[in-house]
Amino acid sequence: MKYSFSKLFRLRKRYQFQKFTHSSKRLIGRWITIEILPNPLQMTRLGITVTKRYGKAHDRNRFKRITREAFRYCQSSLPLGQDLNVKPRVNAKQATSLDIYMDLIKLLSTNHHERGT
Numbered sequence: 618m619k620y621s622f623s624k625l626f627r628l629r630k631r632y633q634f635q636k637f638t639h640s641s642k643r644l645i646g647r648w649i650t651i652e653i654l655p656n657p658l659q660m661t662r663l664g665i666t667v668t669k670r671y672g673k674a675h676d677r678n679r680f681k682r683i684t685r686e687a688f689r690y691c692q693s694s695l696p697l698g699q700d701l702n703v704k705p706r707v708n709a710k711q712a713t714s715l716d717i718y719m720d721l722i723k724l725l726s727t728n729h730h731e732r733g734t
Contacts (some may be wrong), residue, residue, distance in 0.1 A: 625693070628664030628700060635665075637702045637726040644728055646720040649684070652702040653728060661695045663688045664702040671705055680705050680712075687718035695725055 627635060641652035656662065665684050667677040684703050703721075705712075712720075 625661060626662050626688075628662050633700070634666065634702065636700075639645065641702070642728070644724040646706075646724045646732055647723075648706055648709045648716050648720045650704045650706060651721070651724050654700045654702075656698055656700045659697050661692065661697060661699045661701065661710070662699065666702055666704050672710060676710055680709060681713070683714040683717050686714050687721050690718055691722050691725075694722070701725075 637652045641654045644651045644653065663685070665681045667680050669677075671677055671680070688701075688703075707731055709717075
């Protein structure tokens, strides 16, 4: 199993993130909020949005780092053809990588079952 996170799996452009504001489905977990949009690709892509309101730069970078790590580990079990935008909740500063991983799996498996696929 390869746990890489190449540029193909990232949302990087402003217009990609702006799509989420209009027509995304929002899932709220204990540590994170996930916005989901379908994409025509056969891959799941990840975007992470952490505002300055969340905390200092080292807090924001830590959240992004552990979210990317959690995404890499659960990437093979995620449904294909989705763009995900992950945002931290207020209490996410105390979250570990395992907490974020469990939240990702729980929220996305719930969404997968709701869609009936």
